[in-house]
Amino acid sequence: MPTLVNTPAALGNAAQAARKRLGLTQPQLALAAGVGVRFVVELEAGKPTVRLEKVLSVLHALGGQVLVEGL
Structure with a gap:
């Protein structure tokens, strides 16, 4: 199910929820x-300056992806 992510905190919450769902x-x-590990901690905490390349790696490991709409 898609998750709306429009802030660093929302991205962190989504990543943490997916991680926990996967155990x-x-x-x-x-x-x-x-x-x-520090990167995962910072991502889940909503740090606004995380590297996009690493975010995409984490999302991929969680089975997720980024979809950009409305452009």
């Missing part, structure tokens, strides 16, 4: 996505 810990997700 993954932050270290497990970090390993699966090829990023550091």
